[in-house]
Amino acid sequence: MAGFLLCEPTTLYNxxxxxxxxxxxxxxxxxxxxxxxxxxxxxxxxxxxAQRMKQKGGEYVVPESMDLECVKYCIVYDGITNSLEVNFELEERESIENSDEEEDNVVMGAAIEGAKVLAEHTRYPVYILNGGYERFSACYHFFRTQKIFSMPQELDAFQPYPIEIVPGQVYLGTSWQASNSQMHKHLKVKAHVNVCLETTPFFEGDKKKLLHIGVTDSPEEDLFSHFRHASHFMDAHVNLGSVVLVFSTLGISRSCTVILAYLMHRNRESLKRSWTHVQNCKNNIRPNRGFVEQLVEWEKVIHGAAVTDISDPHY
Known part of the structure; x- marks a missing residue:
C-alpha cells in the first residue's frame, strides 16, 4: 500500500x-x-x-471510472486538514442501502480517511492538500469552479499559468503568459524580467518594472554578464512585496537560466540544489549547454569554486 505525503498549495498549483x-x-x-x-x-x-469522492455506508469509495494504479499524482483534499497526525472520528451515521448522498457530517481529517482508501489502489504516494480547500482557494481563487465535468478537449485547451518558483513572489513563464492580462491580474504581477527578443504590452519603457535581456537561445549568447543585475532587480522588487515574472519564448531555457542564477544568489546555494528546486516546480526545464556552463561560472562567483558536476547527464 502506498503511503501519504502532504502537498503544499503551491505544489498543486504547479x-x-x-x-x-x-x-x-x-x-x-x-x-x-x-x-x-x-x-x-x-x-x-x-x-x-476535482471530482467528488463519495461515501457508501459511511466509508469513502473510489469512483468507478478511475484506474488509480499508474496515476502519477493522486491528491485528496477536504476543507482544512493541515497535518498527517490529525486525530478524528467520523460521526456515526445510519447506513442507507445504495445511497451515498448523506454526507453532511464530514469533519476535519476526512482527507486522511479518503487517502487511506486511495492508497490501497495506487503504487505511488497519495498526497493530502495541506490546509485543504480553504487554504488553496485563498491563494488561488481563480482556480475555483462549479464545473463538475470537463471534456478531454477542454482539458487539452486549458491555458496553464506561469509556474510558481518562490510562492507569492517569483514566477517562471512564457512570452504568451507574459502578455496575458488576466494572468497578470490574478497573480498580481508588478515587474517583468524578459529574457527573449519579443516584447509584451506590459511595463514597456518603464525601467523600474521591466528588465529586458534581449538574447537568443544560443549557447554562444552571454547571459552570465546579466546574472548580477537581474538578481538585484528581482531582489529589489521582492523586498518591496512585488511579484516578478521571469519569462522567455517557451520558458524552458533562457528564463530558466536566469531563475537558476537568481535562486543561487538569493539562497547562496549550489547550482545542483537550485536545479532540483526548479525542476520540481517545472518538469521540462532545458537550459542550453552554454547557459549551464555559465551557471557554473556563476557558482564560482558565489562559492569561490565550482560545486556542481555538470558532466552528469542530468544537466
Missing part, C-alpha cells in the same frame, strides 16, 4: 500548470484530484478538475 505542447491535465494517468467535502460544499465551489 501540478495543474504543467505543459508539454499542451496542458498535461488531458493526460489519462497524470492527475486525479479528489474532493472529500460534502456535496453541498463541492457543488458550491471546488478546485478545477
Amino acid at each position: 501540478i495543474l500548470n504543467q505543459e508539454t505542447k499542451h496542458s498535461r491535465l488531458a493526460e489519462t494517468n497524470y492527475l486525479y484530484l479528489l474532493d472529500v467535502r460534502t456535496k453541498r460544499e463541492y457543488d458550491e465551489s471546488h478546485i478545477i478538475t
